[in-house]
Amino acid sequence: QVQLVESGGGLVQAGGSLRLSCAASGRASSTYAMGWFRQASGKEREFVGHISRSGVVTQYADSVKGRFTISRDNAKNTVYLQMNNLKPEDTAIYYCVADANLLVTSGSYPNTRSYEHWGQGTQVTVSS
DSSP states (O other): OOEEEEEEOEEEEEEEEEEEEEEEESSOOSSSSEEEEOOTTTTTTEEEEEOOOOSEEEETTTTTTTEEEEEEEETTEEEEEEEEEEOOOGGGGEEEEEESSSOOGGSOOOGGGGGGGOOOEEEEEEOO
């Protein structure tokens, strides 16, 4: 089992940046494919990005491609989401996710059901 705790959320003006962190405990994060989802008020949870166990492969939603970057430090059991050029539509609760069996080659990484473990989320608010 792994526990995920997000941090780094907050209020930022449009065009600004934030970096979210996700600390994993209970089992080495290197054994998990990990990612980020978000959920805006009144909307369904949506895929943001995914990173493979090694950190070599990343995938992003079209809405954040070129602005957001996922990285991981397996020595620190931490995954990061660097968010640049933030827009008001990026306002949401951001969730860190992990799964021990998911393969990025499977193509199912954008699906919420592909991840067994979820953090509690951290709020990101972007003002216009």
